[in-house]
Amino acid sequence: MTLHVRVDGASGERIHPMDRGLLYGDGLFETVLFRDGTAPLWQRHMARLASGCVRLGLPLPDAQALRSRCEEAAGTWPCAALRITWTRGPGERGYAAPASPQPTCVIAAGAAPVVAxxxxxxxxxxxxxxxxxxxxxxxxxxxxxxxxxxxxxxxxxxxxxxxxxxxxxxxxxxxxxxxxxxxxxxxxxxxxxxxxxxxxxxxxxxxxxxxxxxxxxxxxxxxxxxxxxxxxxxxxxxxxxxxxxxxxxxxxxxxxxxxxxxxxxxxxxxxx
Structure with a gap:
């Protein structure tokens, strides 16, 4: 599968080994359908992501920047499946959350699967x-x-x-x-x-x-x-x-x- 991947806006697939999303599942994700560059349910995805951030005590993403990055990533395909992964970011050992979290944002886009x-x-x-x-x-x-x-x-x-x-x-x-x-x-x-x-x-x-x-x-x-x-x-x-x-x-x-x-x-x- 060909994927367009951005980590915190940069091309690449490297994530900090102490990222709490990797260590503890401390984060959220959204899988978004883009059709001809438009995500029909974008507002619902963002509302759920924002609600999850509030409930978990995560910083909210910059909505405008996130949308721009997602549109760019999805633009390669007429119909794209794009996953947004939003974690609390890296931290020290142990479950205690960092006082000032620096979230990690991973955007991975590819061609949406064909539904027969x-x-x-x-x-x-x-x-x-x-x-x-x-x-x-x-x-x-x-x-x-x-x-x-x-x-x-x-x-x-x-x-x-x-x-x-x-x-x-x-x-x-x-x-x-x-x-x-x-x-x-x-x-x-x-x-x-x-x-x-x-x-x-x-x-x-x-x-x-x-x-x-x-x-x-x-x-x-x-x-x-x-x-x-x-x-x-x-x-x-x-x-x-x-x-x-x-x-x-x-x-x-x-x-x-x-x-x-x-x-x-x-x-x-x-x-x-």
């Missing part, structure tokens, strides 16, 4: 993971750098035809996929799980909460078994129907089509 038209139209196959997410309200919703739970969940399958894995919390409530949020149709109502104890508040999830009638409430595995429709959302792939989950078949329905149509209108997805 069959996945958009017919859906994808997913696996129900055994790995469970811990409940931690202090970190819930943020895109913090510690993704070890997702790493363990993703290691549960190797089959090429499985596109994602669904994960529950330690109480057995359905939360999300490893790298996407989930929406479920039940009794004619569109539902998505709350992410106030664990999980990530995805920017596409937030966009659809503002555009469609969605109920936010806990979802159980029993709900999953009775779902009339399932679809996943992420900033890079938009909204993808779930066609099969551990042998149970699902048919794309009106809710995912409405979600896809909205995301096409704002430039997150392209018509197939």
């Amino acid at each position: 038209s069959a996945a958009v139209e017919c859906g994808v196959k997913v696996h129900l993971c055994q790995t469970r997410l811990a409940r931690q309200p202090l970190l819930a919703g943020m895109k913090h750098l510690n993704r070890l739970e997702q790493v363990l969940a993703r290691a549960e399958w190797q089959a090429a035809d499985i596109a994602e894995g669904l994960v529950c919390d330690v109480d057995g409530n359905l939360i999300s996929a490893t790298a996407a949020n989930i929406f479920v149709a039940l009794g004619g109502t569109l539902v998505t799980p709350a992410v106030d104890h664990c999980g990530v508040a995805g920017v596409v999830r937030e966009e659809l909460l503002s555009a469609l009638p969605v109920t936010v409430r806990p979802l159980t595995l029993e709900d999953l078994m009775h779902a009339e429709e399932l679809f996943l959302t992420s900033s890079i792939r938009g909204a993808l129907p779930v066609a099969e989950c551990d042998g149970r078949r699902h048919v794309p329905g009106t809710f995912v089509r409405r979600a896809q149509a909205h995301l096409q209108r704002i430039g997150v997805m392209v018509a197939v």
Whole structure:
């Protein structure tokens, strides 16, 4: 994969060995879709990043400078996937944060993965993971750098035809996929799980909460078994129907089509 990488604005891939993002996961990240030089959900990404900085006590990035650097990095590709990594920067040994942190900003851009038209139209196959997410309200919703739970969940399958894995919390409530949020149709109502104890508040999830009638409430595995429709959302792939989950078949329905149509209108997805 060809990447355009900048560390603190300079070309290169060197990060201080005492950087707290590397040592402790002390930082945040955003994965942003740029299409023809424009990031349709940029404001939502920046709002989440700023909220995470406040919650973790990190200095906020210079929004204008960050945007300029990201636009420059993404400009090589008509459709780019760009990751912003924002850490507390280097520090001394131990968990105590430096009194005056000097954040590290890594921007890495590359061509966005191609989403197959069959996945958009017919859906994808997913696996129900055994790995469970811990409940931690202090970190819930943020895109913090510690993704070890997702790493363990993703290691549960190797089959090429499985596109994602669904994960529950330690109480057995359905939360999300490893790298996407989930929406479920039940009794004619569109539902998505709350992410106030664990999980990530995805920017596409937030966009659809503002555009469609969605109920936010806990979802159980029993709900999953009775779902009339399932679809996943992420900033890079938009909204993808779930066609099969551990042998149970699902048919794309009106809710995912409405979600896809909205995301096409704002430039997150392209018509197939």
